[in-house]
Amino acid sequence: MHHKKRILVTGGAGFVGSHLCGRLLEKGAKVLCVDNFHTGSEKNILHLADNPDFDVLRHDITQPFFWEAHQIYNLACPASPVHYQEDPIRTTRTNVIGSMNMLDLALKLGARILQASTSEVYGDPETHPQAESYRGAVNCIGPRACYDEGKRVAESLFFDYFRQHGLKIKVARIFNTYGPRMDSKDGRVVSNFIVQALTGQPITIYGDGSQTRSFCFVDDLVEGLIRLMESDDSITGPVNLGNPGEFTIQELARLVLRFTDSDSTLCFMPLPQDDPKRRRPAIDMAKKLLGWEPLVPLEDGLKKTVEYFSGILKGE
Ligand code: NAD
Ligand code: UDP
Numbered sequence: 001m002h003h004k005k006r007i008l009v010t011g012g013a014g015f016v017g018s019h020l021c022g023r024l025l026e027k028g029a030k031v032l033c034v035d036n037f038h039t040g041s042e043k044n045i046l047h048l049a050d051n052p053d054f055d056v057l058r059h060d061i062t063q064p065f066f067w068e069a070h071q072i073y074n075l076a077c078p079a080s081p082v083h084y085q086e087d088p089i090r091t092t093r094t095n096v097i098g099s100m101n102m103l104d105l106a107l108k109l110g111a112r113i114l115q116a117s118t119s120e121v122y123g124d125p126e127t128h129p130q131a132e133s134y135r136g137a138v139n140c141i142g143p144r145a146c147y148d149e150g151k152r153v154a155e156s157l158f159f160d161y162f163r164q165h166g167l168k169i170k171v172a173r174i175f176n177t178y179g180p181r182m183d184s185k186d187g188r189v190v191s192n193f194i195v196q197a198l199t200g201q202p203i204t205i206y207g208d209g210s211q212t213r214s215f216c217f218v219d220d221l222v223e224g225l226i227r228l229m230e231s232d233d234s235i236t237g238p239v240n241l242g243n244p245g246e247f248t249i250q251e252l253a254r255l256v257l258r259f260t261d262s263d264s265t266l267c268f269m270p271l272p273q274d275d276p277k278r279r280r281p282a283i284d285m286a287k288k289l290l291g292w293e294p295l296v297p298l299e300d301g302l303k304k305t306v307e308y309f310s311g312i313l314k315g316e
Helices: 017-024 041-047 079-088 090-108 144-165 189-198 218-230 249-260 284-290 297-313
Strands: 006-008 028-033 052-057 071-072 112-118 170-172 203-206 213-216 239-241 247-248 266-269
Touching: 006 017, 006 090, 017 041, 017 218, 041 052, 071 090, 071 218, 079 090, 079 144, 079 170, 090 112, 112 144, 112 218, 144 170, 170 203, 189 203, 189 249, 189 297, 203 249, 213 249, 218 239, 218 284, 239 266, 239 284, 247 249, 249 297
Parallel strands: 006 028, 006 071, 028 052, 071 112, 112 170, 170 239, 203 266
Antiparallel strands: 213 247
């Protein structure tokens, strides 16, 4: 008899996690989504509820639990500055204790485990674009530290479990990702701008809008995560996953205004503390090791995201 691959996705009810669960089910896996619904939502996974291969467990990963998995994707962690700074100690706890619980589970099962790390491990970078070899410039006592340092410790733990126990680990450093099912209230730039443009409110640009980001459409990211998980045991990462197209925040604002036919004005607000000035992934490693690169241009991805938020605002 053919046994289905059993895959655990922590944070599976979040933005990225919900897309990952859907894609894994399409590929024929059995999926357990573990989520405490802190920033995720039942709505994100409602369309998967009838699938007999899909289960949901409401659980906080800072507490241990057991499920027999072949693979674990560890995505649980609030990702937007607004949410991860609300209760910074909880954010660090999720990143450190939560990751250790998942690593211990993987160890018990001999399962592969993938960590959703972040470009934030590079902090406000002094090199450009950022390659995996760059060690980063993070302010360890700033307001972003709970997330940045939390994710850095998680990476250290992954590599210690790898060296000490021979655990099969995979570390992905994810750069800004956007798409349908982003939370309209979590304050991220793409969702903020689209909702503001669609509702005729001013577009809130923090600082002068000259800071840059590189935006990856969620379908591209999910493909990269799965390729990394399925890659040869010798590939541990860290591997950058992101779209190397680099845009200023002002350019993003103008694109959103164009695709929404909006006459919203631009309004300039103070730049948050420790806001990185430039960010662009070097993705040579992902190209070489995984044969992966993003396929969806920002224009196309933004149009799909605008469509999604139009639907939400109309109450669909
Ligand atoms: P999200 O906030 O939408 O999803 C995170 C999910 O984790 C939510 O469903 C939340 O309820 C759940 N969660 C949080 N703490 C938990 C805990 N202690 N126990 C169980 N569940 C918990 O964020 P996202 O954008 O989908 O990000 C997913 C992962 O990818 C995160 O780890 C994030 O750090 C990483 N990442 C995302 C981006 C991005 O641009 N979206 C960039 C870099 C890294
Ligand atoms: N930003 C902005 N207006 C907003 C939200 C964000 O100008 O309404 C800026 C923010 O200061 C940062 C960039 O957009 O420079 C990306 O912010 P986000 O919070 O989406 O992600 P991160 O800073 O984690 O990359």
